[in-house]
Amino acid sequence: MVSDQKIIEACGKGSRKAFRELYRKYAPVLLGICTRYSNDINEAEDILQEGFIKIYNKIGSFRSEGSFEGWMKRIMINTAINHYHKNLKHQRYVEISEIHEQLSNEKDREIDPELPVNKEIILAIVQNMPEGYRFVFNMFVFEGYSHAEIADKLGVSVNTSKTQLFKARQYLRKKIQPYIKESVQNNING
């Protein structure tokens, strides 16, 4: 298998064949990321396409100091964020004070990490989340961005980022509970 370094060099020289090789190697992983950030597979494919065009145009500026895969993932995430800005609708951001109030009324309910919910269901739940929730949740949980970084990238306040994350978790918990109950019921019955 051709090394990434050779592929990068060939792509830098404009080789479409090398870029095809790059696409073949990384498109599945990157489409997985795009899927997490999008409403549906069509939007994910649009992000993937746009992201790969950016990668092709910027590959000459990649300096082999960090992870190439990491560099491509960041481009995909930034492309997804651009989509988010384009599609931004009027969204009601719940203030953090409201959240604290709600939080105090909530009982801590643990969710088993091994909960019997398959990947497809979880993906569907994530994709159906409100866009603001989805982006903050993805960036915070999967990409490890801080609230300050999320706020900067999404153009919202830090408090809004925190609020969105809280709401996202609430949303997910609510959506997952039925599957857990069903699983428990199945275990009892069977």
Add this chain to the structure above:
Amino acid sequence: MNRDSKHMDEVFRNRFQSFEAQPPEYIWDRIKANIPGNNSGTLFSNPVSLASIAAIILIALMLGINTIKQENIQPANSIQKNQNIATSQDNTAYQNTNPVTIPAQSINTTDISLQNENPAGPQTGFGKSFPSLVSEEKPSARENIRVFTMGNLSSRKILAENDKPNIHADNQNLKPTYNSLSGNIQNYRARPELVMGVHFSPEVMFYPEDNINNQNSYRFDLSAALHFSDFFVETGLGLNFSKDQGGYSYDYQKYLGTYDDVYEVTFDSTENGVIPTYHTSPEDVYDSVSESYHPTKNKYTYLEIPLLIGFKKDYKRISWFVKGGPSFAFLVHKNIPEVNITDQDILLALNENKQPQRVSSNVQFVLGAGINYRIHKRVSLSFEPVFRYYLTSAYERSYIRSKHTYSAGVRAGLLFNF
């Protein structure tokens, strides 16, 4: 963060840790339609492949030359015969209507078809490997029998391998010719002439589609050319030193100082009334964003291997020539300085290298024409304007529109004939 949230995050992280989705084929078609570029790259981007191709071409060339040279020299140990080869003093005749070349190895003194009358004398004959040469007929006609002698055949010794003879038998008459090692060879063609050279060539690069200052480079090279009458093939090794004008564009904010930011005011009641207390913290102040440019010199060294063919004509001491062919260049060293802002009061906002950088290998088409002036029997001066057209981009395409840059220069040097 409470435990539930941590668990929630962990659940999702686990589920998506190695999440992949296979994109449909039409995505690539859409991407391909939106990117420029070429379909090649793997061959020319691999210096090993290129070097291998160059080596194969060179070896093939050398073998070809060697074959041509050997064809000009008739095999010293062969005998050609059309018909009526006869030999020996007992007048035994042998007939053969087909031209046969007999290797000297098949001539021996033990495997005898032709008997010598004189048992004391040297014996010779044609081996069993050529039975058609051996006729069982008795010698029928004296006129068909010819006895030939070579050298000191008074001893009737047919020259064997060690003597390196060439014996020719023409259609009707045996007309042996003896081409000794020191003798002249009929139809001898001119041997290829090897010409070595050392050259120096300054060049200027041109960018047809970009507004970039022309960049200078210079090259030292050793050449080796084989001349076959008016034509020649040339290769060699060269080192090209390029010094591109580069630079970084960066935005910066100049530090102006600090101010005390009041983040809280408290009021204390005293005998003199209410006194406010201002709680402050120092805040840095920067000027508005300015743009600056930091020039650099980007240095590259390429190893170059040309494979050229040419045509040359001589007029006494002066000869003119034209030549052309590909040249393969491989980056062996580069030095691109990083921007180094030592001013502590500067806040860098953006740091971007504005200069296109060169790629690790490229292929050029070289076209040259010039004159040589012979200053000594074996030494000539050479002067040659050279044009190079870059078949593959010399620069990273993301920074530059011109895929096919070109350069013009002058190549001067000394040639040594061998």
